[in-house]
Structures are given as structure tokens and as C-alpha cells.
Amino acid sequence: MSTWEKFLSTIQLDDNLIDEIRTELGTNFNKDMESTLLKPVSSKKELSNIRKILLQIKPFITKDLRDDLNFAVREMSCDIDYMQSDLGKTVLVLNRWLEPWYTNKIRNNPAYDDILISGNAEDVCKIYVVGKIGSQEELEQLKSLIDTKNPPFTVVYNVQINN
Helix, strand or coil: CCHHHHHHCCCCCCHHHHHHHHHHHHHHCCHHHHHHHHCCCCCHHHHHHHHHHHHHHHHHCCHHHHHHHHHHHHHHHHHHHHHHCHHHHHHHHHHHHHCCCHHHHHHCCHHHCCEEEECCCCCCCEEEEEEEECCHHHHHHHHHHHHHCCCCCEEEEEEEECC
């Protein structure tokens, strides 16, 4: 999972929650629990394994920790639903396409300071390039750069040239 994908979704329990479980359970916390609770999940089936453990340990942990864990599991469940939706899959495709080159080629180039490349929730199968740029030549260079990256969707340009 890429850095951007980790930012977009919660796919595993936070280390601090695991530490709290470990502290509250003491010697009852075992390696099997730990490996299941630390494992990133990508499906409801995998998430159910975490839920089973949380049900087993429920009587032995504080209400505050139970509430925090329940909130985290609900968030993971919602993120799994989103990532499996058409919109979520499209966002993942776009992010996987952009992440390897966007920062180095776009964000670190002063000519593209006012350029944004993104998707649109209302028109998910298009990539939008918007903003302002210094010249027609810079716009052509930007278009060429994007074309060399084999965009997964149609690219729509709405870039104003500053004169």
C-alpha cells in the first residue's frame, strides 16, 4: 500500500491501541492476538478476525478502550466499503498513477506552482489539470509530461496562461 493510500484509508489498528490492549491484558495478550490485530485488512472477512478477538477480550479491557477500538473498527469497515466502491477504486487508480511522479515532477517545479492535477467525484473517469501557468510553452511541456505517464483516464485541461 502506497503512502497516499495509507493517508486515504485506515486499514489496520493504530499501534497505540495495540499497546493499550497489551497493557490491559498483560500476560493474557499473546502472539496470535498480536499478529491478527496488527495485520492490515482489505476485506470484511479479514476485519471479522479482529472483531472476534475484540469480543473475546471485551470483559478484560476498559470501556474507554472498547469504545476506541469499536470506533477504529467501524472506521476500517467504512474505508473497506469505500475502497471497494467504484469511486474508491477510481481514486486508488488515480493516486497510484500520480504518486510515483507528482511530487518530483509537478510540486518541485516552480513553473507548476499553480497547477493542480486531480479527479472529480462527479466525473470519476477523467483527470482534471487546472490552474495557471506562465506560458503556452510551459503548458505544452506539462501536457507532454502527463502524456508520457500514460494517464489511466481522459485528461481535461482547464489551465489559464498568465501573460
